[in-house]
Amino acid sequence: MDKIRIVGEKRLSGQVEVSGAKNAALPILISSLLSEKECRFDRVPDLQDIRTTLKVLRHLGVSSKVVGSTVTLNGQSIASTEAPYDLVRTMRASVWVLGPLLARMGHAKVSLPGGCAIGARPINFHLEGLKKLGAQIELENGYVVAKANRLQGARVAFEFPSVGATANLMMAATLAKGETVLEGCAKEPEMTDLGNALKAMGAQIEGHGSDVIRIQGKDSLSGCHHPIMGDRIEAGTYLASAVLTQGDVKVLGISPDALEAVLVQFEQIGAVVERDLKGLSIRLQMKQRPQATNLTTLPFPGFPTDMQAQMMAVLCLASGTSTVRETIFENRFMHVPELLRLGADIQVKGNTAVIRGVESFTGAPLMATDLRASASLILGGLAAKGETIVNRVYHLDRGYEKLETKFKALGAEIERIA
Ligand code: UD1
Numbered sequence: 001m002d003k004i005r006i007v008g009e010k011r012l013s014g015q016v017e018v019s020g021a022k023n024a025a026l027p028i029l030i031s032s033l034l035s036e037k038e039c040r041f042d043r044v045p046d047l048q049d050i051r052t053t054l055k056v057l058r059h060l061g062v063s064s065k066v067v068g069s070t071v072t073l074n075g076q077s078i079a080s081t082e083a084p085y086d087l088v089r090t091m092r093a094s095v096w097v098l099g100p101l102l103a104r105m106g107h108a109k110v111s112l113p114g115g116c117a118i119g120a121r122p123i124n125f126h127l128e129g130l131k132k133l134g135a136q137i138e139l140e141n142g143y144v145v146a147k148a149n150r151l152q153g154a155r156v157a158f159e160f161p162s163v164g165a166t167a168n169l170m171m172a173a174t175l176a177k178g179e180t181v182l183e184g185c186a187k188e189p190e191m192t193d194l195g196n197a198l199k200a201m202g203a204q205i206e207g208h209g210s211d212v213i214r215i216q217g218k219d220s221l222s223g224c225h226h227p228i229m230g231d232r233i234e235a236g237t238y239l240a241s242a243v244l245t246q247g248d249v250k251v252l253g254i255s256p257d258a259l260e261a262v263l264v265q266f267e268q269i270g271a272v273v274e275r276d277l278k279g280l281s282i283r284l285q286m287k288q289r290p291q292a293t294n295l296t297t298l299p300f301p302g303f304p305t306d307m308q309a310q311m312m313a314v315l316c317l318a319s320g321t322s323t324v325r326e327t328i329f330e331n332r333f334m335h336v337p338e339l340l341r342l343g344a345d346i347q348v349k350g351n352t353a354v355i356r357g358v359e360s361f362t363g364a365p366l367m368a369t370d371l372r373a374s375a376s377l378i379l380g381g382l383a384a385k386g387e388t389i390v391n392r393v394y395h396l397d398r399g400y401e402k403l404e405t406k407f408k409a410l411g412a413e414i415e416r417i418a
Contacts, residue, residue, distance in 0.1 A: 006381035012247035020228035024190040032073035033100035037223030085111035099172030125165035153178030174203035176217035200224035230254035292320030309376035316344035335373035
């Protein structure tokens with residue numbers, strides 16, 4: 001199994017081009033199920049989760065052609081409306097096929113995704129929302145079996161701004177009869193991108209990226225050509241590496257607005273951040289040891305849970321005591337025991353981690369547990385004295401394109417070993 005070997009304490013500097021956002025690409029590729037016409041998407045990252053999505057789509061009858069980072073999908077003839085356990089269990093986001101299949105084909109059978117390392121992750125908001133649009137939903141042998149003659153527009157108010165439920169309902173409502181009003185929606189930039197992609201397919205949507213999304217259902221959608229937005233979490237991870245190595249890194253191809261809550265925290269701990277809103281880039285310079293801070297993960301525009309682990313790696317080396325409160329997922333501190341192996345001082349009480357800053361990390365063998373936890377271990381290794389080996393890097397391959405190549409270009413000593 002692949003491992004990543006890092007020799008740390010190299011100051012990172014230079015520019016890095018951000019890839020397309022995984023969490024925007026996944027629902028956008030899946031939205032091709034809504035149309036009989038060809039949909040072309042640019043800047044699709046080459047990641048394990050994308051390959052899994054294309055596999056799921058192929059299973060359902062959507063043909064795909066991948067040329068570089070351009071993916072062309074054709075959903076003219078849907079061959080199956082069933083997403084089996086074997087496909088869904090490897091990637092929870094497969095549950096997004098439910099809304100589009102139901103809306104276009106009138107039925108869908110999708111395996112319940114089950115829990116994952118970061119928590120239980122139920123899909124009750126997805127199912128309750130689809131029921132409001134008129135779907136009949138049964139749970140049978142671990143599968144969600146959903147039926148509807150034609151979905152009917154309705155008002156759906158989410159209890160919590162769930163990214164997954166917002167995406168599923170947004171997609172489903174584009175083909176429902178009449179108007180759907182979604183309230184309490186997730187405002188994450190990836191939801192704005194999904195809304196824009198659906199609009200490019202001819203859907204009538206407004207308000208995506210805000211609390212309230214209004215959708216006038218259509219009888220059918222057209223083809224489209226849409227470029228995927230830049231990955232804000234990938235961008236934040238490279239900027240964090242500059243903080244940790246007292247470096248100077250510019251990330252290209254990312255809207256600073258998408259990452260504002262993270263940039264504010266970087267400034268809070270002493271980094272100099274330059275935002276280029278027109279040129280879509282962010283430069284971060286760090287000249288001294290970071291200072292401690294307190295942060296809480298929240299839905300967008302708050303601090304993203306997907307940057308929590310990376311920020312914790314940074315705060316482990318800050319001067320003073322920091323706190324990190326995780327409010328989105330119940331079990332998202334699996335990186336803590338691994339960071340302790342590098343010499344960190346962290347105590348977890350419930351959903352809060354108290355981090356007493358230490359002067360330095362010492363390299364160690366580490367075990368990756370989930371995608372963003374793995375990124376924090378890579379960051380830890382980049383700052384640590386000597387050699388760090390990160391095991392189980394397949395977690396990283398789900399979300400970071402060309403990670404070693406990109407870090408190497410910034411001056412890191414990093415390689416993949418068998
Ligand atoms: C998405 C992202 C993930 C990110 C998360 C929060 C993708 C592929 N994944 O995950 O990277 O960390 O948003 O920004 O885009 N919940 C329920 N019932 C539901 C749905 C959600 O209780 O039906 C709860 C979850 O358990 C969690 C919270 O709501 O505690 C947020 O979940 P949600 O926003 O839906 O996250 P995901 O879509 O799973």
